[in-house]
Amino acid sequence: MATTQLTASSISTRNLSSFEGFRTSAIQFSRNNARIGIFSQRSFPSMVVKAAATVVTPKHTTLKPLGDRVLVRIKDAEEKTVGGIILPSTAQSKPQGGEVVAVGEGKTIGKSKVEISVKAGAQVVYSKYAGTEVEFNGSKHLILKDDDIVGILETEEVKDLKPLNDRVLIKIAEAEEKTAGGLLLTEGTKEKPSIGTVIAVGPGPVDDEGNRKPLSITPGNTVLYSKYAGNDFKGKDGSDYIALRASDVIAILS
Template sequence: MATTQLTASSVTVSARSLASFEGLRPSSVQLTSFGLVKLGRLRQNRFRGLVVKASAVVAPKFTSIKPLGDRVLVKVKEAEEKSEGGILLPSTAQSKPQGGEVVAVGEGRTVGKTKVDISIKTGAQVVYSKYAGTEVDFNDAKHLIVKEDDIVGILETDDIKDLKPLNDRVFIKVAEAEEKTAGGLLIAATTKEKPSIGTVIAAGPGPLDEEGNRRPLSITPGSTVLFSKYAGNDFKGKDGSDYIALRASDVMAILS
C-alpha cells in the first residue's frame, strides 16, 4: 500500500498532538525513530492540528476571477532567481515575493452610510503584507486574493524607496546600526542590534472613520521616529539602505 511521508525537517509532530489532515481517509500513522510520518491505521482525530496549506487551483474552463467587496486580485511577481551580482540562487534562498500587479478589484465596501470604492486601480504595481491573502493558481500564474487594507502601498518605480504607502501606513528609512560602542570599540556585524529608529519618507492618507471619511495621520514626512521593533514589512533598497512600512499605530514616539 502506498504511503505518504513528511520529513521532520519541515514538520515537527509529537505522538500526542498529531493534527488533522483535511480530506485524508482515516488510515494509519506510524512514527519512526527517524522522524518520518507514515499514513496507516491511526484514527483521523489524532491528526487535528497539523495544517497543510496549498494554493487553490482554478480550472482552465474559468476565464476570469472577479474579487468581491474590498478584495483585490494581484498577479504575484516571480521570485528573483539571481542575486544583484548575477549569481544563481537556489530555490531555498529565493525570497518570497511581496509584490505584484493588480489585475482585478472588487466593488468596494460600505462604511457607515458611505460607499467607499477601492482606491487601487488595475495595472498598479503594489506591495502587500507578507502573510496576507489567499494564493490562487490561475492561467498558469500565481495570484493572490487580498483585502485592500493588506496592500501596504503602490510602487510607481522599480525602486522600493519610491513606495507610496496607503491608508494608515508610514514608510520609513531605517537608521544605520551603530558600528562602535560608547567606548569606541568596533561592533561585529553579527552583534549589531537592529535599529528601531528611522526617518519617515512618506505617509498614507490616513484611516477611514465610522462615517467613511479619512482621518489624516499626525505623522508627517521628515519626522524622526521610534517604532515597534518587530512590526511591519522590511525592504532593502537599491542603494543598500533598509526601509520599513508599518502602521502609524506601531510608531511609538517622534524624536527631536
C-alpha cells in the same frame, strides 16, 4: 480410430492476424474431442495495459474579487542578489509585489461606500503573509484585502513607494558599528535599529463615517517605532526601509 489433421493453411487466420508475434501450430480433431495445439511464441515482450484516465480541469475565464478584496498577479521571485549571485530556489525570497488584475466593489462603513484604494494595472507591494494564493490563467495570483496592500510602487526604487491607508514608509537609521566601549560589532550582533526618517505617509485610515482621517506624522519626521513591526525592504542604494502602520510609530523625535 480415425483422426483428421488440419494444418494452419486450411483454417482461416483472419481473426488471429492481429496478434503479432504468434503463429498457429497444427490443430487436430478426433471423434470424441478436439485437441488444439498451443501457440508458439516468437517474441512476446511484457505488456502493461493502462486504462485511459481523463482528468477534467475546471476552465475559469474570469475571477471576480468580492467586497474589499483585490486580485494580484504575483511577480516572479528574485533569482539573483543585488551583487549578481544566483540564488537556489530555497533561498529565493518570497515576493511581496505584483500587478493588480481585478478589484472588488469596495465595502460599506456606516452609510458610506468606500472604494478600493487601487485600480487594475497598478503595481503594488503587500504584506508578506497576507492573502490566499491561487493558480489562475497559468500564473500565481493572490487574493487579499485592500487593507493588506502596503502601497503602490511603480518603479524599482523602494523610496518611491506610495503608502496606502494608514501606512508609513521609513528609511531606517544605520545600525551602530561599535558598542559604547568601542568594540566593533559583527553583522550578527548589531542591534536592529528602531529609529528612522519618515519618507512618505499614506492618506490615513477611514473613520466610521467613511472619511479619511489624515495622519499626524509627516515626511521628514524622525521617529521611534515598534521593533518587530512592518515589512522590511532593501533599497537599490543599499539602504534599509520599513513600511508599517502609523499606530506602530511610538514617538516623534527631535
